[in-house]
Amino acid sequence: MSRIDLNVPFSEKDEAKLLGARWDARSKVWFVPDGTDPRLFQRWLPLEQDIGIRSDSYFLAQTVAMCWKCHELTSLFSFILPPGHETLEINEDSDDGDYWFRHSDPATVSYVTDLPPHVVTQLKAVAPYYRLDFSKTTGSSYWMNHCEQCGMKQGDFEMHCEPGGAFFPMDQHAADRIVLYSYRESFGCNGSASWGDHLSFRMRVA
Ligand SMILES: [Zn+2]
Known part of the structure; x- marks a missing residue:
């Protein structure tokens, strides 16, 4: 499974961190680490690109x-x-x-x-x-x-x-x-x- 990146606004970064999200400094994006339930972060999950x-x-x-x-x-x-x-x-x-x-x-x-x-x-x-x-x-x-x-x-x-x-x-x-x-x-x-x-x-x- 590929890594799930999150859309975390700057003002909510502490909350995301508290829930276990990790920061990728190179790509400057928060992501869901392996073994962590993505549903914890559902408000920041990206929607599919082809969604109408x-x-x-x-x-x-x-x-x-x-x-x-x-x-x-x-x-x-x-x-x-x-x-x-x-x-x-x-x-x-x-x-x-x-x-x-x-x-x-x-x-x-x-x-x-x-x-x-x-x-x-x-x-x-x-x-x-x-x-x-x-x-x-x-x-x-x-x-x-x-x-x-x-x-x-x-x-x-x-x-x-x-x-x-x-x-x-x-x-x-x-x-x-x-x-x-x-x-x-x-x-x-x-x-x-x-x-x-x-x-x-x-x-x-x-
Ligand atoms: Zn019937």
């Missing part, structure tokens, strides 16, 4: 819906990002290159890939049926819900892209079924973000 969506914090949204296969009720999960999250905008026409655009509205994220390890750890604890799986529809793998009863894949299209889907509430009554778990740590992924009126409904924070 990022945020300082995130919500894991949970709701309940009927499995299309066995017709039993199952929990479904999704990420909701608060205002202030950013998406990487590709700037092909200019020499300025790509840039991060800051959004002032919340977003849902679907077809999620490339989650950082500390987010995966949270998911394993809270949402074991939401995991990376291959979709024949998209011809690719993404973080996908599975029925808690029969294990069948529950694809993102119906719950995210169809009005009235589990994460596309059309009225307050539907939004009331969604519960948000708040995580105050960095988030990053590739995926499809959507902003819209369906996110203006009140949702319960657990």
Whole structure:
């Protein structure tokens, strides 16, 4: 495994040192020494370079819906990002290159890939049926819900892209079924973000 370098602001260097980070004087960078759990330093962990969506914090949204296969009720999960999250905008026409655009509205994220390890750890604890799986529809793998009863894949299209889907509430009554778990740590992924009126409904924070 290659060395994990950290993004430690100068003002937080003492804290990083206290937790066990080491200083590389030649490269002028703090890093995680071998044998130390990187999760101790998760707020300074770098996000993957190819990540198209990022945020300082995130919500894991949970709701309940009927499995299309066995017709039993199952929990479904999704990420909701608060205002202030950013998406990487590709700037092909200019020499300025790509840039991060800051959004002032919340977003849902679907077809999620490339989650950082500390987010995966949270998911394993809270949402074991939401995991990376291959979709024949998209011809690719993404973080996908599975029925808690029969294990069948529950694809993102119906719950995210169809009005009235589990994460596309059309009225307050539907939004009331969604519960948000708040995580105050960095988030990053590739995926499809959507902003819209369906996110203006009140949702319960657990
Ligand atoms: Zn089922």
